Amino acid sequence: MKRCGLFFLGLIVLAVVLAAGEDGAADVKKAGYALLDKYVAAFQEIASSGSGAGLENRLRAMADDAKKAKDAGEIDRVFFTRYSRLLALSALVVAADQGNLLAPVVELELADFLKDVTGEDVVALRGAEAVGQVARALAEEVINLQLYLDTLERREALKKALSEGKPGPWKK
Amino acid sequence: MKRTADVRDLEVMDRLIRDEIEEALGPFRAGDSEKRLRGRIAQGPEPVRSKRFLERAAVPALLAAAAGAVVLMVVTRPSVPRPVDLADIVEVLGRFSTLARPAAEPSAATDLAAGRPEATAGLEKALAIAAWLKDEDERKAPLRESLGEVPSYSMEERMRILFKDKIIERALEIVKEKSKEA
Numbered sequence: 001m002k003r004c005g006l007f008f009l010g011l012i013v014l015a016v017v018l019a020a021g022e023d024g025a026a027d028v029k030k031a032g033y034a035l036l037d038k039y040v041a042a043f044q045e046i047a048s049s050g051s052g053a054g055l056e057n058r059l060r061a062m063a064d065d066a067k068k069a070k071d072a073g074e075i076d077r078v079f080f081t082r083y084s085r086l087l088a089l090s091a092l093v094v095a096a097d098q099g100n101l102l103a104p105v106v107e108l109e110l111a112d113f114l115k116d117v118t119g120e121d122v123v124a125l126r127g128a129e130a131v132g133q134v135a136r137a138l139a140e141e142v143i144n145l146q147l148y149l150d151t152l153e154r155r156e157a158l159k160k161a162l163s164e165g166k167p168g169p170w171k172k
Numbered sequence: 173m174k175r176t177a178d179v180r181d182l183e184v185m186d187r188l189i190r191d192e193i194e195e196a197l198g199p200f201r202a203g204d205s206e207k208r209l210r211g212r213i214a215q216g217p218e219p220v221r222s223k224r225f226l227e228r229a230a231v232p233a234l235l236a237a238a239a240g241a242v243v244l245m246v247v248t249r250p251s252v253p254r255p256v257d258l259a260d261i262v263e264v265l266g267r268f269s270t271l272a273r274p275a276a277e278p279s280a281a282t283d284l285a286a287g288r289p290e291a292t293a294g295l296e297k298a299l300a301i302a303a304w305l306k307d308e309d310e311r312k313a314p315l316r317e318s319l320g321e322v323p324s325y326s327m328e329e330r331m332r333i334l335f336k337d338k339i340i341e342r343a344l345e346i347v348k349e350k351s352k353e354a
Binding site for chain 2: 030033034036037040041043044046047048050052055093094095096097100102103106125126127128130131132134135136138139142143146
């Protein structure tokens with residue numbers, strides 16, 4: 001019985017240590033993952049239902065959520081900026097643009113976004129090729145944001161090592 | 173003779189043991205032992221000494237704490253978002269994005285044409301198409317420049333420019349004629 005008690009005591013200590021180790025990064029991850037999940041879920045649901053009604057409203061709601069999370073300190077500035085850009089670009093390309101009023105803005109923003117995310121130049125502005133290129137870039141940015149969250153602790157460790165003048169792993 | 177001494181020793185030891193036994197049993201034999209026995213039977217079995225509260229609560233408390241810690245870890249652990257599916261994004265953009273629309277004549281032209289006299293509608297449509305084509309070329313030009321390419325026009329593009337210019341020319345002629353008539 002005593003052994004059993006010691007085992008569970010060890011388990012508790014382990015849980016406490018793990019929980020303490022995650023601290024702030026865990027909060028940022030949790031909020032960031034939830035926001036990314038909302039974005040992916042929106043596309044999944046709209047693709048499966050075939051109805052685009054409310055897509056812009058959903059993107060707007062996600063932007064509001066991101067703003068609230070940023071104000072509450074649940075996500076960091078880097079994630080907020082990049083996530084907001086992802087939402088803005090998505091809203092821009094699905095906006096009902098009567099008379100192609102937004103076309104110059106869309107093109108400039110697309111050119112910048114593609115260059116930053118995939119390193120590509122704009123291959124087309126209309127048609128299947130344009131859709132494919134933008135979709136790939138949006139998916140790539142979602143993956144980039146998830147990887148950013150996944151590696152938050154590693155980043156902090158590297159920053160700390162750099163600030164302390166310790167050699168990084170690249171100097172082995 | 174020796175044998176007699178041994179027997180005597182044994183008798184002494186036997187007497188000592190018996191005395192010890194008698195002495196030990198003495199208190200139980202005093203008074204009415206039967207009555208005491210019946211009283212004890214009537215009282216029932218002696219209750220087992222209960223464990224102290226801490227002894228009893230320690231293991232369940234440890235188990236509960238361990239379970240709580242595990243639940244807390246599961247709850248607070250950030251759940252990874254569902255994987256992004258490129259096909260979903262392509263599907264949504266393909267259906268609802270302006271990128272998927274073919275580069276047709278602008279909707280503004282048809283809107284303008286609606287409910288107008290034929291000549292005016294034709295003129296406005298021609299002007300709208302010309303303006304739209306001009307805008308599209310202007311939009312493409314800075315993009316090409318930003319990409320570091322020297323704008324060079326193919327034969328098809330030159331024909332488009334020529335065609336566009338003719339539209340403007342024709343539109344201006346119509347306006348000129350209409351102003352003369354007025």
